[in-house]
Amino acid sequence: MLFQDQLDPGVALEFEPDSQSPDAKKYNVNDVFPLIVCLNLKRRSDRWHRMQARFAANQIDDVICFEAIDGTRSAVPDSWRSTPGAYGCLQSHVAIVEHARDLGVSSVLIFEDDVDFAEDFQNRLFAALAHLPGNWQMFFLGAIELEDPVPVSPGITRITKAYSTFAYAIHQNLFEAFIQMNKGSDQLLDINSFMLQKNYPCYCASPYLAWVDSGYSDAQEKIENHWYLRESLILFGQNANQLLAETCVLIHLNENSTRAALENLYFLLEYYFEYFQGYLSVCILEQGQCSQLDVKRLPKNTRHMLSDKKSTREHTFARAADKLAKVFDYLVLTTNGLYLQPMDFRGNLQMCQRYRSTSGFCRQIKLTVKDSQTLKANADGRGLDLSGYQNRQKSNTEVSWRQAFDNKRLEHDNCYFFIETRLCLSLFENSSCQDKLPGIDLSRLDRKVPGYRAVNNALLLSCQPSIKPSNQ
Known part of the structure; x- marks a missing residue:
């Protein structure tokens, strides 16, 4: 059985499962990340039901439904220049990391309620985690990258300017910096994430292991279709x-x-x-x-x-x-x-x-x-x-x-x-x-x-x- 300290800075995973290895089936994402949450607006229970089915299909158990802050029903500061939905998204991610810090867990894996997974997700995830550098602070399962990523190991790249927070993990060593950067900020969560990526080792799976569904985005308040994430395309750089x-x-x-x-x-x-x-x-x-x-x-x-x-x-x-x-x-x-x-x-x-x-x-x-x-x-x-x-x-x-x-x-x-x-x-x-x-x-x-x-x-x-x- 895996223990969370295997993913602490300085300690890398000691296995390399692949789709051909029968031993890979015994590992589970819940063994690696002690806290897994899915961000969901209370008024969008349909999305939570859909995500429950997807989690079950990909053997992701014990996912907590974390009630998102609804920006359209909250007091948005005058200094906020984006949509109310984006403000609610920022505050929701801060609340999750504060919750993880208060629980004393060593990391948290965060999903938004419009995420979909690559085929054979568990095996592909563990194949990537086997090569994840031990000093990781953030690990993205997919992202929209604005600069050319730097390959560091099989299935892993170092990112310095990427956005989208539909599926990512944060290590406990970054909890306080993440909270301080985002709490009370008048900048988008993605903009603040750029700063963290510049100053801390952040990595991404390559090819991507997860992406966003096509459809209406509550945060952006418009229809989104990020089809290129499924293809793991790097559109900038x-x-x-x-x-x-x-x-x-x-x-x-x-x-x-x-x-x-x-x-x-x-x-x-x-x-x-x-x-x-x-x-x-x-x-x-x-x-x-x-x-x-x-x-x-x-x-x-x-x-x-x-x-x-x-x-x-x-x-x-x-x-x-x-x-x-x-x-x-x-x-x-x-x-x-x-x-x-x-x-x-x-x-x-x-x-x-x-x-x-x-x-x-x-x-x-x-x-x-x-x-x-x-x-x-x-x-x-x-x-x-x-x-x-x-x-x-x-x-x-x-x-x-x-x-x-x-x-x-x-x-x-x-x-x-x-x-x-x-x-x-x-x-x-x-x-x-x-x-x-x-x-x-x-x-x-x-x-x-x-x-x-x-x-x-x-x-x-x-x-x-x-x-x-x-x-x-």
Whole structure:
């Protein structure tokens, strides 16, 4: 039987179970962490019932349901700048660590009530714990990492800037520092966690052993879909920036576009420049005899190509790919007005590294004029509530990308494909078409290598002019 002091600083675990070892079955996470809690709002008993089933399925016993502090029903300080739910989350985690300190336990394992577990969780966890350095202070089962992690041992990385507290353990040596850092703070729990990670040895499982369910977040007060956690993707850091620098977004612009459509394009150009730190390049593929663009509004990372209006969009993409593939390793094919959230964009680009081709979204949501203006005011999506589209309270057009993907050609009005350029060029070279630059035939691409169909949504900005209030 394992004892908790095996995980104290300076003492590492003395076993290395794996899925092939029959001895691994006798170990249990409860033998390692003396206190295991699940944070749950009293009004969300449905989540606690769901978590009970998941804990049982993964042999995690004796989990305490810790009643979370409901920020929407608490006095939130005037200095707090985020959502009431995020304030309640911060205070709840502090309360748990204070409880662990008062009990005198040597560590506490904390789960939030929207966590899900990797297959064969117990064996994979103990395989990772066997290599966890003895000086650990925090151990994350998964996280959104903003800097490149440093591998330290098989299945373990050192993290210095990562957020998400859906599944992590804290050692007793860090209890007081954690409480002092967070109690009374006007900063988010994740921001304070950055400071702790800089000053104390904090580690994470790699690949991740747990992640967050897709759905409504009480803390963020919006629908969240962190699908990239399931794939253990590192979306930020030098490696991610290098990948962005090797990528160009090709945006198709129709001839005689409306003023609203052009404004959507300018918004997207600013969004790509700001939210990808200038690493990402963009090329506007405009059709027509003369340009409609205001060159003064084009960010410095923007290129422009003007093509004959008689060309099809597919041929326009092909011509641009033929030129840009000599400069960039990855191309993103899209249209003006189509928006993918920053994390989804980064995640899809990395999935393209694995699969060579990736569809950008599984469903398209056409925004109302009002929601389009909200998105333009906050390009990261803050303040945009998509729940109305989910429950049909808001009018929208939903288009499954599966239909367009299965058709194997870019015939749909709105496309979003991440394609590895060497594969693109090989399609051109091997095509049986007689044209000098044939269209991009995705059926050939699909046969050559597996493609990845994304699970996230894309937002289509309204092309209608914004409604201005009457002066009367």
